[in-house]
Amino acid sequence: xxxxxxxxxxxxxxxxxxxxxxxxxxxxxxxxxxxxxxxxxxxxxxxxxxxxxxxxxxxxxxxxxxxxxxxxxxxxxxxxxxxxxxxxxxxxxxxxxxxxxxxxxxxxxxxxxxxxxxxxxxxxxxxxxxxxxxxxxxxxxxxxxxxxxx
Amino acid sequence: xxxxxxxxxxxxxxxxxxxxxxxxxxxxxxxxxxxxxxxxxxxxxxxxxxxxxxxxxxxxxxxxxxxxxxxxxxxxxxxxxxxxxxxxxxxxxxxxxxxxxxxxxxxxxxxxxxxxxxxxxxxxxxxxxxxxxxxxxxxxxxxxxxxxxx
DNA sequence: TTCCTTATTAGGAAAAATTACTATATGCTA
DNA sequence: TAGCATATAGTAATTTTTCCTAATAAGGAA
Numbered sequence: 244x245x246x247x248x249x250x251x252x253x254x255x256x257x258x259x260x261x262x263x264x265x266x267x268x269x270x271x272x273x274x275x276x277x278x279x280x281x282x283x284x285x286x287x288x289x290x291x292x293x294x295x296x297x298x299x300x301x302x303x304x305x306x307x308x309x310x311x312x313x314x315x316x317x318x319x320x321x322x323x324x325x326x327x328x329x330x331x332x333x334x335x336x337x338x339x340x341x342x343x344x345x346x347x348x349x350x351x352x353x354x355x356x357x358x359x360x361x362x363x364x365x366x367x368x369x370x371x372x373x374x375x376x377x378x379x380x381x382x383x384x385x386x387x388x389x390x391x392x393x
Numbered sequence: 394x395x396x397x398x399x400x401x402x403x404x405x406x407x408x409x410x411x412x413x414x415x416x417x418x419x420x421x422x423x424x425x426x427x428x429x430x431x432x433x434x435x436x437x438x439x440x441x442x443x444x445x446x447x448x449x450x451x452x453x454x455x456x457x458x459x460x461x462x463x464x465x466x467x468x469x470x471x472x473x474x475x476x477x478x479x480x481x482x483x484x485x486x487x488x489x490x491x492x493x494x495x496x497x498x499x500x501x502x503x504x505x506x507x508x509x510x511x512x513x514x515x516x517x518x519x520x521x522x523x524x525x526x527x528x529x530x531x532x533x534x535x536x537x538x539x540x541x542x543x
Numbered sequence: 544t545t546c547c548t549t550a551t552t553a554g555g556a557a558a559a560a561t562t563a564c565t566a567t568a569t570g571c572t573a
Numbered sequence: 574t575a576g577c578a579t580a581t582a583g584t585a586a587t588t589t590t591t592c593c594t595a596a597t598a599a600g601g602a603a
Contacts, residue, residue, distance in 0.1 A: 257487075271550060271599050283487040289494070289503040291482045292590080307553045312590060315485055324487045327494055327503060328532060329478030331590080332441050332560060335465055337407075337433035337474045344439070344477055345523045353439040353477060354523045373495045373504045374537035378475060381531050387524035421570045421579060442560080457582045462561060464580095481561080482589060 254284050257323075264321055278303055279314045283324050329382070341379075347387035354387065404434050407473075414471055428453055429464045433474050479532070491529075497537035504537065 261280050265272045282298040283290060290298070296311045318324045329346060334353055336344075345354040411430050415422050432448040433440060440448070446461045468474045479496060484503055486494075495504040 269550095273551065273599070275552070280487075283485050286487065287505070289484040289486050291484055293482070293588095295485070305553065307555090308589095309554085309591075309593095310552055313551090315483075319485075322489075324485050325489065325528060325530075327479060327484040327486055327496075328530065330483055332443070333465075333480055334439040334441055334477040335433050335445065335469075335474050336439050336477055337430075337436065339472075339475065345526070346477075347524060348527070355437070356523065372538075373506065373533075374497060374535045375541065376495070376533045376535040377498070378534040379531070380475075380478065380534065381529070382478065383526045384528040384530065385524045385526040388522075391525065419579095423570070423580065425581070455582065457584090458560095459562075459564095459583085460581055 254281065257284050261323055264323065268321065270317070270321075275299075275303065275306055275310050276314055276318075278306070279311055280318055280323060283315070283318070289327055328380075343381040343383065345383045345385065345387065347390055348384055349386050349390040352387055352389070356383070404431065407434050411473055414473065418471065420467070420471075425449075425453065425456055425460050426464055426468075428456070429461055430468055430473060433465070433468070439477055493531040493533065495533045495535065495537065497540055498534055499536050499540040502537055502539070506533070 258277065258281060261277070262272050265276070270276075278299045279295060282295045286294075286298070288294070292308070292312050292315055295315065296306070296308050299306050299311065315324070315326075319326050331351075336353075338355070340357070342358065343356040345356055346352075347354075408427065408431060411427070412422050415426065420426075428449045429445060432445045436444075436448075438444070442458070442462050442465055445465065446456070446458050449456050449461065465474070465476075469476050481501075486503075488505070490507070492508065493506040495506055496502075497504075
């Protein structure tokens with residue numbers, strides 16, 4: 244299985260697509276949602292909620308932090324942006340054998356996935372140019388069988 | 394590049410190794426550190442700091458939450474356990490093209506890594522049995538060139 | 544366009560998660 | 574075993590995220 248998501252690079256096109264998606268889902272196209280989506284779509288800095296809040300506040304001084312958090316979460320659910328890593332609290336793993344994690348977005352449960360005998364976890368070459376890699380972390384997010392049987 | 398870390402499965406062996414590592418690094422072998430390490434090493438539940446705190450408190454009723462947080466972080470630095478995902482606050486990415494992230498553990502900066510033309514991001518087969526995968530998240534942790542030039 | 548309905552928001556408060564502080568305790572070296 | 578420096582408990586503070594409610598505004602109907 245490969246990742247196949249692609250998205251128009253142009254921000255305006257993505258804003259249009261965002262509106263379409265909102266209407267499909269029966270969500271109102273509010274200025275707050277637009278600006279918050281734009282702030283993330285325009286940035287290549289992987290901004291935090293706080294950073295998005297500060298950015299959006301430039302054009303909407305009264306926007307609330309709650310709205311930013313709420314909107315970021317719903318945009319994530321809509322598949323219009325992604326959260327880097329896990330949300331909320333930290334989880335720890337004492338098993339250092341190479342393996343991946345499946346994280347259920349419903350119940351929060353973390354499952355280990357040990358690769359098959361002949362499977363390899365490969366590291367893209369460009370990573371070496373950015374710095375010294377000390378750890379690899381591979382996560383799959385989705386709904387586990389307990390939460391959605393069958 | 395492949396992940397090559399392996400660790401003795403037996404908890405007692407790992408505790409011994411933990412002591413050795415502490416001594417190598419000039420860290421004191423305190424009961425708190427032992428119990429906190431044991432709690433994570435024994436568990437297959439990817440416990441949170443809170444969960445570790447509750448577990449350790451069974452045998453050490455006066456252990457403090459601060460000690461748990463501090464110790465988990467230092468155990469991570471020592472390479473004796475790993476943190477699932479990122480620490481602290483959430484970061485968002487509006488670019489949905491398949492790519493990985495390099496996270497600098499020093500400055501917190503997040504760098505994009507786009508795979509080479511012929512590279513593939515593969516998903517271990519067993520993942521399919523756990524649930525429906527909606528997203529793949531690959532992170533590399535380390536020190537970026539800005540923080541440790543050359 | 545204007546009105547209505549209901550989803551959404553602002554603002555503030557609260558909760559949850561993590562970190563900082565300091566006096567005390569304790570591991571380790573000699 | 575004594576002394577010293579590190580580590581801890583207990584608490585407070587900070588940071589991050591979520592909750593609550595009255596007010597607002599989007600989108601559909603008239």
